[in-house]
Amino acid sequence: MNNAVHQPQTIVVLGGRSDIARAIVTELASPALRRVVLAVRDPSAADTAGYLDPSAGAGHDVEVDAIEFDATDPASHEPLIERLVAEYGDLDVVVQAFGQLGAPGLDDPVASAELATVNFTGAVSSGLAVARQLRRQGHGTLVVLSSVAGVRTRASNFVYGSTKAGQDAFATGLGHALHGSGARVMTVRPGFVRSSMTAGMDEAPFSTDPAEVGAAVANGLRRGSDVVWVPGVLRFVFGLLRFAPGFVWRKLDR
Amino acid sequence: MRRARVELSGWGRTAPSVGTLVDVAPGELRDGSVKVDDLIRGGDGDDGRGAIARGRGRAYGDPAQNGGGAVVRLGPGAIVLDDARGTVTVGAGVSLDELLRHLVPRGWFVPVTPGTRFVTVGGCIASDIHGKNHHVDGSFGAHVDALTMLLADGTLVSITPESDAELWWATLGGMGLTGLIVDATVRLIPIETSRCMVDTERVPNLDSLIQRMETGDEHYRYSVAWIDLVARGAALGRSVLTRGDHATLDDLADISRGAEGDPLAFAPGTLADVPPGVPNVLNRLAVRAFNEVWYRKAPAQHRSVESITGFFHPLDMVGSWNRLYGRAGFLQYQFVVPFEATDTLREIVDRVASSGHASFLAVLKRFGPESGGMLSFPTPGWTLTLDLPAGASGLDRLIADLDRLVLGVGGRHYLAKDATATPDVIRAGYPRLDEWRAVRRRVDPDHRWASDQARRLDLL
DSSP states (O other): OOOTTOOOSEEEEESTTOHHHHHHHHHHOOTTOOEEEEEESOGGGOOOTTSSOTTSTTOSOOEEEEEEOOTTOGGGHHHHHHHHHHHHOOOSEEEEOOOOOOOOOTTOHHHHHHHHIIIIIHHHHHHHHHHHHHHHHTOOEEEEEOOGGGTSOOGGGHHHHHHHHHHHHHHHHHHHHTTTSSOEEEEEEEOSBOSGGGTTSOOOTTOBOHHHHHHHHHHHHHHTOSEEEESTTHHHHHHHHTTSOHHHHHHHOO | OEEEEEEEOOTTOOSOEEEEEEEEOHHHHHTTSSOHHHHHTTTTTOTTSOEEEOSSSOSSSSTTOOTTSEEEEEOOOOEEEETTTTEEEEETTOBHHHHHHHHGGGTEEOSOOOSOSOSBHHHHHHTTOOOTTHHHHOOGGGGEEEEEEEOTTSOEEEEOTTTOHHHHHHHTTSTTOSOEEEEEEEEOEEOSOSEEEEEEEEESSHHHHHHHHHHHGGGOSEEEEEEOSSOOGGGTTOEEEEEEEEOOHHHHHHSHHHHSSOTTOOOOOOSEEOOTTOOOOOOHHHHHHHHHHHHHHSOSEEEEEEEHHHHHOGGGGEETGGGGGOTTOEEEEEEEEOTTOHHHHHHHHHHHHHHOOOOOOEEEEEEOSOOOOTTOOOOSEEEEEEEEETTOTTHHHHHHHHHHHHHHTTOEEOTTTOSSOOHHHHHHHOTTHHHHHHHHHHHOTTOOBOOHHHHHTTOO
């Protein structure tokens, strides 16, 4: 249960290796935080001891655990959430942070489908499993890390973009479906984020870093936002770009 | 019995959750037409989330909400006054407002009233509430003779401190987690009039306030000080001390104005209602201005006749005043520290005043002896209550600092106000928590009574 100043006690990260999720957890760390559960493909490789920056706001020992999670196995998602609840109680914030980046092109149908399986199918099954528990407990927020790449897909990464578009549409729709249940969904649309996932890639305009996303998410949770853009200006940038004529849009995608 | 799925929060309007509100009449519990299973299964078939009682929703945080589970509201029961013994047997769902409207014209007053009439008798017992007379009369629980409770196993039992001491002392202050209180027999205070004789004095700073309360409180049944927590420097802790007693007929005879009409007349009304959607108007500037005017207009020293509402429940004159804090809501921070910890008290007042967080008037009061409730809040010492807008940034750090200071001198926090404590903070403040848990294991082994607060604070 969050306290009166929006501090969660239990945070679950689906995709526990995400730099952005870690920055979010760092922002949400407070004396109220009791445990963080990292759902990852390989729990034995997770650095649970070093996960939380000691200078973050917890000021006490926070239990950090890792648990096995396979985004490509939808049938495992509901049992996983049930196991988490049996062990840790109510889930206050669940961050859906897993995903693959990649730019399979016109000739990669198999790799493209794999990307869709992780980024979209996995998001749907795990999102519904989380939503079921949040409804059951009557409170809690699912934070979905979407991307501006899904707002309007680009030639250079349209497969990735389309998976994020699907995830984004699923998340906002889920939020509407959960209205009145006490469960909430917050969709986060960052621009290019400098992180280990994007290392070596060319930066796009309005790029940001995990810390900025973390702060924006924490702020969004305090305000009860449904959608958060990072940086905030992207809301207006994409408000225009969405309607740019095709030849302009293609030109922008160098 | 009626059920509805609704979002609920406390009076501070923070941290809501959605549960199933179950309205039940006391008669339905007595005749067995509604069983404990019906209440607990309120959550749309979602088992395991339990049930908690809710009165008028005046606890500030989350003790009377239960996300995903049932929240039981007991309808008003009978009010049976025993004039000869000076007691009343009253349904737990009856509010002090309803009770006082019945009692005052008949020459009786509740033994303890908090700052609002809009709390139920059940809530008064579950939170073992206190009032301005704690230094003389103790908490509400000290005036209860008997309780009827619905237990987790479905039995309806009558208990007294003698019949089941464990359950009794776990229930006073037990936040509704030992069972559903159905009715209570409460000892009353006889009154001759519905007025109070009140002495008001303006006090320039905290040190002089502490000194005046230490030496003068014993002469009054009721005593409380309102502190300006925005003033700093030499004016740190400047306050208005109000102390009084129920006015006698002789008192009123001396003052012609008060003697007009029925001396026991009692018909409190509301002056205004705050509409929904108001933004936070209690920002630092507004609070500073208000506190300044309020302090200046208080008389240096003055005796007056006041109504019950004016003296005990002034905020009840403004309906839904909690909306004045806007969407983000607010929290009320209340703690007690031992009498000897005046340095800590001063440090806390100083911290709050210099924090930049606007606290509308704060209240300082001296507590008398404990009631004996295992989780009862009052313990001898100074209790300070302050309201803080919940949306302000940095509030979490201020609260963490205050928590440390309070616990450092052996103080504790009030569960009926709590909205930010951690399990560690409550454990440190309540040395009898394990004893209370043991009683709970006896009367509710399957955790059928539960609340958001109980889960948040790991009470169960």
